[in-house]
Amino acid sequence: MPPRLALAIAIFVLLVGGIIAVVKEGQLPPADFTFNNDTEVESLDPAVVTGQPEGRIIDELYEGLVRLGPKDREPIPGVAESWDISEDGRTYTFHLRHDAKWSDGSPLNAHDMVYSMRRFLDPQTFAEYAYQAWYLKNGRRYSRAARGVEPGDKVEVELVERPDGALPFARGAVLRGELVRIETDEGVDQEMLDDPMKFVDHRTFVVSIDGEERLFRVGDNVPTTAPEGAEPCRQVLLDFSEVGFRAIDDYTVETVLESPTPYWLNLLGFYPLAPVNQKCVETHGPGQWTEVENIVTNGPFKLEFHRIRDRIRLRKNEHYWNRDNVALETIDALAVQALTTSFNLYETGKVDWITKVTPLIARELFEADPPRPDFNPDAQFGTYFYTFNTSRKPFDDVRVRQALMLAIDREEIVTTACAGELPALSMTPPGLPEYKAPECEPMNITRAKELLAEAGYPDGTGFPKIEILYNYEQQHQTIAELIRKQWRRNLGIDVATRNEEWGSYLSSQRQQKYDVVRRAWIGDYLDPNSMLDLWVTGGENNSTGWSNAEFDKLIQDAKAEPDADKRLEMLADAERILMREGPVMPIYYYVSRSMLKPYVYGWYNNLEDRHPLWTLSIRRDASGPNDFMASKPVREITMKPRRTEAATP
Structure with a gap:
């Protein structure tokens, strides 16, 4: 059957799915601009989310000190109309x-910005992106709470009870003073102190407040092991x-950095710091302030309604300072997970932009x-990429991880499950000037078998059954099945797959309830550090359990290195x-597959x-190509020839 005919039939058969997906729309007037956002959002609290x-x-709902432009992603004025940078590159006003x-x-004023940053760094906010503000002087120490203070430091002690007249969900009453000393309970060894779940249970913080030691x-509650007179507190x-x-x-x-950070302005335009x-x-x-009837934001649009598993509608914010330059009055963001249904909605004019199409459709479009x-x-x-849970056996053995990496056929994956994407052998994608990412070894089944045998599993004998976790999308499922078959074929091991909806998948990933998990990362800023500092010990996005002191030191030292060439060398050593x-x-490596x-x-x-989206406008009577059609690819995208042989199980 000719490819185009097959595509036409597929569209016709699945068109019903697209129609069903929009039945909920009823008599709702259409928005000026509608796009498919691919899934239901986890939250609208910028401090606690990480997904696209x-x-x-x-x-669209919020605006930081700066915004990032639509074309080159350079910082442009946001809440701040201008800024000054000191000669040493550390102080921004x-x-x-x-x-x-x-x-x-x-x-909205400067005190709102300070409150928001303090909340973002507060360890009780549980912001996974908090490390992006650790470039601030003492930002990391503040986020580490009791682990970040030393005798002689000025400290704030948040009490359990709230001050009189405080709002219901305000912080507890805060006392400020100087940390005099930290007393450890008798009989507590260093191993107990190093346990993050027990760290504060064995310590008493002696703080001088108004000349009195408390x-x-x-x-x-205060444990019985505490000294007499100790008071409970929420955190120090x-x-x-x-x-x-x-x-x-x-x-x-004013922001003061630990060291010059060339991408600091870009980070301030990144949504978690809003x-x-x-x-x-x-x-x-928590959980209620982002509800439609409660939420207060400051961006170009405000939240009009949110229909779960249907759509979010945004309406132009009449109080936004730049409202006269926002052309759209309303935007609908649909939560359609099925990419074929998404494409059908686009083809039938129900949607103006889809973020991606299936590989099958992409091939036809190519x-x-x-x-x-x-x-x-x-x-x-x-x-x-996939990550391994190194806190579980057998993934705690580097030989096992290397064997699994050597036993996958990336060419088969991209030609079967993708459309235009390039096989990846590094975490950092190509495209950055002056940086060549160190690569892992390509497929080598002989070496993979040797490593697995060295780890105690010759020809897969004795290897436990493992599971690949992914969030549901057809492409993720196809890739998981391909890798399952490749590992079985090449290493003789038994692999299962499991899919979860977006929220559950994120929770399982964060809590390390997985063996192998599908992940992906789009850089938060155009620098290799954006792809690498994810993996530092204890990093909020490092759910692998992996830790390497040399890697951590290279990442940390690179942040303080003023010489650009040396800094990139350090990052390359870390990626190696x-x-x-x-x-x-x-x-x-990703390739965008938008349709507009x-x-x-x-x-x-x-x-x-x-x-x-605030930069968009609708011009149905325009005769020339829009900016999307006129744009030039950053690097050439070429289709790989499709394989004709079927993958064996």
Whole structure:
């Protein structure tokens, strides 16, 4: 059957699915712009999410000190209308615009920015991206709570009880003083102190407050092992005044970094660092302040409604300072997981933009003659990979991890399950000037078998049954099945697969409830560090259990290295360790597969594949190509020849 005919039949058969997906729309007036956001969002709290679906919405609801432009992703004014940078590159002074407001019409000022950063770094917020603010002076120490303080430090002690008149979900009353000493319970050894689950249980913090020494224990109750007179507290932290983020006055914010960081402005435009409304957060509390009836934001759009498993509707924020330059009045973000249904919605005019199409459809679009102008694939600064849970056997053995990495056929994966993507042998994708990523070894089945035998599993004998976890999407399932078969064929091991919906999948990943898990990462900024500092010991996004002191030191030292060439050498050395140790198994480098209607303007290809929607406009009567159609790929995308032989089980 001719490929185009097969595609037409598939579309016809599955069109019913697309129609069913939009039945919920009923008589709802269509939005000015509709796109498929691929899944239901986990949260609209910028501090606690990490996914692209969440980021697309949060980027429109909130605005940080700076924004990132639609074309080259360079920082442009946001809440701050201008900024100054010191000669040593460590101090940034931001001058906030006086007309910045929250969506309820209340003014936004420098103190809101300080509150939001303090909340972001607060260990009780559980922000997975908190490490992105560790570039701030003492940012890391503040996030580490009791682990980050030493005698002589100025500290803040958050009590269990809240101050009189405080909002329901405000912090506990905060006392400030100087940490005099830390007393350890009798009979406690270093191993017990190093246990993160027991660390504070055995320590008493002696703090001088107004000339009086007071004793504090972290917890709701004081244990019997504590000295007499000890008081319970929620946490002991470095005083936030010691962190390099402060309000000089109502409309001036100063940030002081540990060392020069060339991408600091880009990070400030990254959605997790967006400000949140203190009154809203502390009135309604976790899980409730982001509800439609409660949420207060400051971006180009505000939340109009959220229908679970259907859509989020955004409406232009009348209080946004730059509202006159926002063309769209309404945006709908659909939560359709099935990519075929998503494509059908696009083809039938129900959707103006889809973030990706299935590999099967992408292949047809690649080969279309004449080319489809609304399909413009481009390189992305992102990698698709698997990680191993090194806290479980047999993945605690580097030989096992190396064997598994050597036994996969990336060419078979990209030609069978992908469309235009390139096989990956490194964590950092190509495309960055001056940086060549060190690679892991390509497929070598003979060597893989040798390593597995050295680890005690000759020809797979005795190897426990393992499981690949992925979030549901057809491509993820296809890849998981391919790798399962390759490992069985090449190593003789028994592998199962398991899929979970997005929220459960994220929870399982974070809690290390997996053997092998599908992951992907699009760089938060265009620098190899964005792909590598994920894997430092204890990193919020490092759910592998892997730890390497030399790797950690290289990442840390690179952050303080002023010489650009030496810094990249350090990062390359770190990536070499990562590829050798193998907690991460790169599979392919991403290529965007967006489709965009020709009447949408203001949308550009870029390496990050992030596209602010506030810049878009609809011009149905325009005669020329839009920016998407006119954009040039950053690097050439070529289709690999498809294999004709079937993969054996």
